[in-house]
Amino acid sequence: MSTADLRARVSALSLEQKVRLLTGADFWSLHPEPVAGLRRMVVSDGPVGVRGEAFDERSTSANTPSPTSLAASWDVDLAHRIGRVLAAEARRKGVDVLLAPTVNLHRSPYGGRHFECFSEDPLLTGEIGAAYVRGVQSGGVGATVKHFVANDSETDRMTVDARVDERTLRELYLAPFEHIVREAGPWLVMAAYNRVNGTTMTEHPMLDEVLRGEWGFDGVVISDWFATRSTEDAGRGGLDLAMPGPDSPWGQQLVEAIREGRVPESEVDDKVLNLLRLAERVSALDGAEPPAVDAARPEVELRRAAAAGFVLARNDDELLPLRPASMRRIAVLGPNAAAARTLGGGSASVYPPYTVSPLDGLRARLGEEVEIVHTTGARSTELLAPASPSLVTDPDTGEPGLSVRFLDADRSPIGTEHRNSGKLIWMGSFGPDVPVDAVGIVEVRGLLRATETGVHRLGVAGAGHFTLTVDEQPVIDGVLELPGGPDPIEAMVRPPQRTAEVKLDAGQEVEVVLSHRVAPDAIGTTFTLGLEPPALPEEDELARAAELAASADVAVVVLGTSDESESEGFDRDTLALPGRQDELVRRVVAANPNTVVVVNSGAPVLLPWAEDVPAVLLSWFPGQEFGNALADVLTGDAEPGGRLPVTWPAAEGEPLPSTRPETGALDYAESIHIGHRAFERAGIEPAFWFGHGLGYTTWEYDSADAPAAIAAGADMTAQVRLRNTGQRRGREVVQVYLSRNDEVERPAHWLAGFAAVDAEPGEEVAAEVRIPARAFQHWQDGQWRNETGNFTAHIGRSLAELPLQVEVKVGTRARVEDVRGGGSSSG
Template sequence: MSTADLRARVRALSLEQKVRLLTGADFWSLHPEPAAGLRRVVVSDGPVGVRGEAFDERSTSANTPSPTSLAASWDVELAHRVGRLLAAEARRKGVDVLLAPTVNLHRTPYGGRHFECFSEDPLLTGEIGAAYVRGVQSGGVAATVKHFVANDSETDRMTVDARVDERALRELYLAPFEHIVREAGPWLVMAAYNRVNGTTMTEHAMIEEVLRGEWGFDGVVISDWFATRSTDESGSGGLDLAMPGPESPWGQQLVDAVRDGRVAESKVDDKVLNLLRLADRVCALDGAEPPAVDAERPEVVLRHAAAAGFVLARNDDDLLPLNTAEARRVAVLGPNAAAARTLGGGSASVFPPYTVSPLDGLRAKLGGDVEVVHARGVRSTELLAPASPELVTDPEAGEPGLAVRFLDADRAPIGTEHRNSGKLIWMGSFGPDVPVEAVGFVEVRGVLRATEAGAHRIGVAGAGHFTLAVDDRPLIDGVLELPGGPDPIEAMVRPPHRTAEVQLSAGQEVEVVLTHRVEADAIGTTFTLGLENPALPEEDELAHAVELAASADVAVLVLGTSDESESEGFDRDTLALPGRQDELVRRVIAANPRTVVVVNSGAPVLLPWAQEVPAVLLSWFPGQEFGNALADVLTGDAEPGGRLPVTWPAAEGEPLPSPLPEAGALDYAESIHIGHRAFERSGIEPAFWFGHGLGYTTWAYQGAEVPTAIATGEDLTARVRVRNSGLRPGREVVQVYLSREGEVERPAHWLAGFAAVDAEPGEEAEVAVRVPARAFQHHQDGAWRTETGSFTIHIGRSLADLPIEAEVKVTE
């Protein structure tokens, strides 16, 4: 639809009608406006699925690999396929706008939301992010690139002032946004909570001067939820949409500001025009039908995508792939073996229709010819697992699950639900027939039937007042409090908790009742009824795991983190694995040297035993097909295709930046030196370098054709010849880095281009790697500049393995 037609629709609206469109109708939708031909528009969180309007296990969503996993594939075509799958999911759920991808950088692995971002490198982030956006928008669903900008940690994230020098801002933190805007044309960009150099991002001049002015962005700038904090300043700036609604600093306040001349009505018109342009793009005007999305089967895409992101960090004596013909007994051990971790915490979480654990995946793959034994060994989490239908029955419906009642302030019932999980979240609504303001209490009931005798652990996690009773016997009654002044989302992602034990005999049935008093001013209501069967003391569990490892031909040890330690809302205070997992590794290795360690975390963790283990496989949070993909890779049916998108540190501290602000400010003192740049600058050796990943074959770099000179502003193409020198077909990611000695301060190396190639054993192939002109530039005195003279081109398979060098001279 033409801009002229859209402007005519804007002119047809009164000021009040226009301003009404600029704040959400509720938590997840925008107002319809019949006078403009506009229907209701629905937004949803991402990026690892499309949750929809309900944070609810009854509304399942395909769970894709985490962004760190997707970036580890270094595969732009795969990112496009995943984006297209998400578009199909969005259409299935009636969603028009996906609030993804997150393209903030891995400034530090201590960042709590690290798993939700692609990489430490702006080029890799931009390339994968652009492909993701193109995939989503090819299905007529809007992608939202977030969080603009320097929203790279979680501590005090709503108020922190990120103090970033101009060069770092342009060359690192703005760079992926610029690449995606120019190359993929996203339909929305989200303004972050934080301030940058003193100004909150929802009011920042960069929205109009850089995003719109320099880069030509013509979409909607949406606020992060509750990030709009002013009327006049944000109303006069480049922000278009304040979320959520219906309350915000806009509304009648913005109408008054326009009437009083503090905000120009033309600014309001521009914002409404951008919204109508978005509506046109997602087919929300005049009853338009969205395009059909011919997406692949989710399980096929997700299984392939998970394996493509697995990084084989170490493989001594070619332990992998496993020789299953010689294995008769495999021990699958560790806290993440039977309870796969596929999600970090916070708004990026979804409820998948199923999750294949490593244990289930290996049992299915190995079949009846191989005995698969299992032990958890140690715990990796503090919170109890949510009550599940396998453990409790809804006393009202008489079926597996829980009964939920919404009660008013006098405890009179006003609504009911049947739920399949003890993890309960309501954001802005308790359902269509339950008025939010009427709910005083939420009551959850379930009948527990003990399948074995012993101490059953029952508890609650959440903020506020709770009572928990078993057969009318009170176990917990009191207020669980968050620390003072936390991010509100912390009640969901890292809640206070309390646990009790109940001794039950096998077959005994008891009724469990949890009641929560709803706070009138709460943003949402979220809590968990936890329930676990009796377990061995941890020392006995650990000993049992070691015993099984010793009895097996090979041990597969699945360790990692969970949403308790990696989440929106807080930063990590350590990179160490939770609990006694390091001890478990060392004791299992001592019992069975043929051990594969699978590290199931969304971000780097410390691996102090890495050089003692023959095989280390980094799996990230790989989505719902985790177990199947892992079985494919361990048995050699698929190659671990990943290369590290982030440098993996060997120890805490230097040269890793802190995510913790001081006096409200976070100083990016490292400037352009983050990730591998910081390690090279400091001379500290990491555990694994950026770009590292082994695969199941070997590669010989035969040579490269590189121009000896290029003109300023000209792209360069390096033609690289590689040969698969191993015995298996494989995929190689050819990486090109630049370096230069000169007057301008630079990193020791920086990524300038990459491309993948597939080859059969013994086959030679040529791959063309484009190096954009921007790779030769630096930002200085408000402009992009090219330093003429010689640059060194380094070509290889990771930052630590660059066998080919060439010189190129940049001329005027």
């Protein structure tokens, strides 16, 4: 449909009809408008699945690997395929727009949302993000590139002023957005909560001047939820859609501002035009049909993707892959072995249809031929596990699970529902037949039947007033309060908790009832009924883990983080693993030197024992197929394909930037030096360098060929020859970094291009690495400046292993023509 046709539809609308379209209809949908031929459109959180309009265990979603895991694959084709999986999921759930991907950078590993972003590097982020966007949109679903811009940490994220110089903005934080807009054409961009250099992003001139003006973006600029701050400034600016609805600073206030001449109606027309263009793209106009997508179950793709992102950080004496035929017993230990973490906290979370734990995955792979023994050894969380159907029964139906009753303030019933988890979330609705304003109390009931004698721990986590009774006897009664000024997401993922202990005999059945008074002004209602059966004291658990490790041929320790340490809504206080997990590793490796540690975190954590453990595998948050993919990699059925998308620090502090604002501002004083750039500048050795990752074979880099000279403003291609010198087929990621010494401040090295190759044992292959012209440029005085002179291209398998070098001269076109035909190689 032409722009003229879309404008004709805009012209058919009254001012009130047009303005109505610019605010959401509710939390997750946009208004229909029959006059414009527009149906209702639905948006949904991502990026590791498609939630849809409901967010609980009754509406499951395929759970893909986290963005750090996808970026660790350094595989653009894989990112595209995962985008296709998400498009199929969105279509299955009636979703038109996915609120993903997040392409903010890993400025600091203390950033709470680190796992939801791809990389510390703008080039890698842009390449993986563009492929993800193309995959999603190929299925007729809009992708939303977010959060524009400098929303790289969570502390005071609603109001913080990110102070960033223009060169740093252009070369780092705007760079992935620019690449994705130019190369993938996303249909939406989300304006962030924060301010940049004094101006809130929903009103920032960059929306019009840079995003639309320079880059040619023709899609919808959507606000982050509740980020629209004003009627007039936002109305005159580049923001198109204020979310959520039905209330926002626009509505009747914007109508009045237009009628009084304070906001031109033409601005509203342009915004509605952008919305209708989006509607056309997602087939929401006049009953159009979206393109076909493969709706097959995604298990195989998700399993491969998880393994492709695993990074083998250490593998002394080739402990991995394991050789099951020579083993009788494996000890699978750690808090994340039986209850794996597949995703991070906050909006980047879904309820998967199933989760394969490492314990289950290894049992399925090894069968009865290898005995597997297990204990947790240590905790990774202080919060009690949500009550599960294996422990409680709905007293009304007799089914496994819980009964929920919605009551008014006088305890008169309004509605009921059955739930299969003690983790309860309602956002903007208690269901179609339960008026939100009428609910004063939510009551959760379950019959607990003890399977063993001992102390059972019960509790509630949430904010507000709660009463918990066991057989009508109160065990908790009071108000749980959040610290002052918490983020709403923090209230969901690490709320205050109160616990009680109840001693039960095996076979004894008691009724557990939790009542919560609903806050009248709450955006949503969320709390957890926690319940855990008797467990060993932690000291005994640690001893038990060491005992089992000593009895096994190999010990596999799966440890990691929890929502309490990695989530949207707050930044991390420490990079240390929670609880006594470090002690668990030390005890296990002392008992059995054949120890593999699997680190199940979405962001770097400190590994003070890394040099004492022969094999360390970084798994990120790998999605619902975690256990199967881990079994594939540990046994050698698949290669750990990942390379680090982020430098992994060895200690806290320098040179890691702070995420804590001072007097409302966060100064990006490190300028262009983040990640590996900061470590090289400071001369500090990290635990593992950017790009690092071992496979199950070895490689020899033979030679590199590239033009001796190129014209300023031209791309360059390097041909790299390498050989698989190991005993099995493998994949290698060839990485090219540039360096230069001149008067322009530069990082010691910066990533300029990469390419992956596969080869059989003994096979020699060639990798073709494209290096874009932008890699030879810098931002100065409001424009990109071509640099002439000599650059060095460093080529290898990570920033720490760059065996080849090629000298490249960048000059004017005439000078390049004088020397064209010359080449350079180094072996």
